[in-house]
Amino acid sequence: MNDIDLNNLLAFIVVARERSFTRAAAQLGVSQSALSHTIRRLEEKMGIRLLTRTTRGVSTTEAGERLYINLGPHYEGIQTELSALYALNDKPAxxxxxxxxxxxxxxxxxxxxxxxxxxxxxxxxxxxxxxxxxxxxxxxxxxxxxxxxxxxxxxxAVRISPDVRMAVVGAPSYFKNRVIPQTPQELTGQNCIRLRLPTHGGIYAWEFEKGGQILHVQVQGQMIFNQSVHILNAALQGYGIAYLPEEQIKPYVDQGQLIQLLEPWCPTFPGYHLYxxxxxxxxxxxxxxxxxxxxxx
Structure with a gap:
């Protein structure tokens, strides 16, 4: 038992913590097959099964859970101490x-x-x-x-960018046979390119503000994306009206590829922060x- 490779125990701790060979392999910088082989070698050496593999993921056996509970805190302590030692080094590492x-x-x-x-x-x-x-x-x-x-x-929170102002834009081809909206309420009936929020899965309501009046407009449209780059591309191709950060669309507005509208209504949000x-x-x-x-x- 004394000749068990400590690296194999480390691999077990990471798999048990992540409940996934995929995530554990990524953290350890090894292939999934190599990690699986390491765990099998550890189990053979100890003569007991530590992990149960299913189609839904990985779980610890009773013996594996006991080993993880007892060894996990020591591993975390080692990581904390190494970070503290790095802090004593004047050279960033x-x-x-x-x-x-x-x-x-x-x-x-x-x-x-x-x-x-x-x-x-x-x-x-x-x-x-x-x-x-x-x-x-x-x-x-x-x-x-x-x-x-x-x-x-x-x-x-440490600010890493200036404030972010939003913008409403559409391609000239989209407005060729349409009236350009002059107020947020006139977005009703327009083909708007919508954003699905990642955390809760709802559709983002476009936010507007003017003279103390705040509006949240649930626009409608044929296309929904969960990334701004795809919304921008769809707008550039004339599929509808988009609501995006002004700095993202400004080059295309300057080049005449997009028309900016409802500028007096578009709000400004606190910039990006590192937290x-x-x-x-x-x-x-x-x-x-x-x-x-x-x-x-």
Whole structure:
């Protein structure tokens, strides 16, 4: 029993925690087949089955659950201590995991962090695209990126972009035989390209504000997407009217590919923020990433 490979025990802990060979393999940086072989080798060495594999996923046996409960906290303690040791090192090192969605990843995170990484070869950045408002602590992310009004009050939030103003647009071809709406109420009867919200699955109601009057309009239309890039493409092809961030559509408006409408009614929302729990232990790597992404006017 003394010659059990500790790496095999680590692999078991990650599989038991994630309840998935797919997610565990991704975290460990190995193939699923190699991970499955590692677990089988551990079970053979110990002479007892630790995991039960089904079509719905992976669960621990009674023996596996006991092993996980007793070893898991030690593994977490080791990870915490390693992070603390990294913090003692003046040179930024280690992995920073960030949850975001595609727009800030493309326009904010990558442009800034891509210039940082060559300067710090021991720093690793993992950017995970998540459209749902996930629990970054439960999912083991160091930080998340969301609009300011979507950040929980118990989180520390650092602004990484200016405010975001929304815009209503449509292609000239769409308005060829249609009247351009002058008020949000006139969107009724228009073919609007709608957004399905990822977290709860509802259809987003377009938000408008003018002179203290706030409107939420449940528009109608033939097409529904859950990503803004597809909404933009459909609008450019003349399929309907879209509601998108102004900075995303501005190049196409400037080029005459889209017509912007209802400008006096379009609201502005707090910009994107990097957020993280207040109890998160800072490190040179994390502090460097935060400072790099911080928005400066």
């Amino acid at each position: 280690g992995t920073i995991r960030i949850s975001t969605h595609d727009r800030p990843a493309d326009t904010i995170l990558w442009p800034k962090l891509s210039k940082l990484l060559p300067l710090y070869p021991e720093l690793n950045i993992e950017i995970s695209i998540n459209y749902e408002l996930i629990d970054i602590v439960a999912e083991r992310f160091d930080a998340g990126v969301r609009l300011g009004d979507q950040v929980a009050k118990d989180m520390i 993280f729990p207040s109890r998160r232990q800072s490190s040179p790597a994390f502090s460097l990433v935060v400072d790099t992404l911080r928005y400066r006017t």
